[in-house]
């Protein structure tokens with residue numbers, strides 16, 4: 001047996017990176033967009049025509065044709081000048097190692113060319129969040145390598161023609177041209193990762209696509225990989241009613257052994273997921289991909305509410321599996337019963353909102369207990385007609401996927417479109433400010449969950465047994 005939630009502490013706990021979060025800061029260009037929208041300058045509407053040509057030396061040659069012109073400097077989103085080579089505009093050489101390009105030529109039509117050494121960047125930076133590598137491929141945060149203005153116009157799109165072996169989470173402009181992707185000028189800052197060096201395996205559900213970068217040794221098991229990804233999409237899609245967000249670019253990094261070490265989701269325009277997957281992992285035992293995909297269906301909250309995001313994914317993962325029959329109801333509850341004690345703290349401990357970043361057990365499992373209590377409370381208030389998933393589907397219906405930054409108030413407002421009003425905000429705030437000092441035995445008794453070692457049996461005469469059955473039974477969309 002492996003300890004399933006030992007995994008994230010390795011990186012998240014050290015504060016090197018997080019298991020989940022948005023690509024870069026929220027774009028600062030939104031306000032300027034309003035101003036630009038009021039100007040009558042139609043030239044903004046012309047899309048930028050960009051090509052990415054991957055080279056065998058782990059470099060990408062980038063050509064940008066800006067037909068409509070732009071009259072502000074263009075920048076790269078980080079101190080990455082040392083990885084930029086041979087930059088020029090209309091044939092004029094640009095300063096070496098610059099990350100901010102002053103290009104007066106571009107007031108009219110211009111062509112900018114430069115080479116980005118993504119291999120050197122991935123090795124030098126070596127941070128999962130920003131730029132790193134797996135065997136035979138690298139990934140780089142989009143704004144780090146794609147020149148863009150600090151201020152732009154929402155009517156301007158960039159169309160990127162991708163050569164072979166480049167994978168992005170950006171939408172294709174059409175089914176017939178999958179290698180031409182589009183991003184709004186304002187959203188360049190939100191491109192999570194671009195993968196170089198390998199083509200993608202494509203798996204689609206609900207018109208959403210996962211583009212998976214599958215290196216050796218996984219590449220020798222293509223059908224198994226596709227099945228695992230499709231099944232994970234089905235599990236998550238069945239909980240939310242449909243797969244919540246796409247396209248997803250998924251990078252798999254092999255790790256020795258039979259455990260998954262770590263997973264990370266970066267939402268933005270589409271989403272990117274990187275999983276450090278055990279080479280000998282039995283994929284049906286994996287929980288990380290489902291966990292990461294559950295994050296896609298819920299907005300990004302202010303950082304202090306991370307316990308809600310992690311609590312949701314942690315609580316839902318085993319239950320969503322039991323609903324589609326991937327595991328039994330008893331196995332789902334046994335899993336929750338075995339791990340939830342990790343979330344319980346003694347009196348006088350920090351509140352859930354004040355839980356330190358490194359105290360991931362408390363944050364994940366304390367959060368999971370609150371989500372279970374929220375599920376029960378919704379059922380109590382609706383005579384078991386609605387549950388947590390209905391509240392979450394309402395959030396998703398209101399546009400609250402992982403690429404959006406919402407406040408807790410916005411989340412509650414969306415939930416209250418379906419669940420009874422007037423208590424949820426106070427409920428979440430109360431738990432945010434309280435320590436997770438729960439009496440789990442009493443909760444299990446109420447729900448009729450009897451724990452016997454690693455197994456559970458059910459007492460259907462318990463007062464909340466009907467809630468428990470509804471929570472974990474299979475359900476049509």
Ligand SMILES: [Zn+2]
Nearest residue numbers: 019020310313
């Ligand atoms: Zn997570």
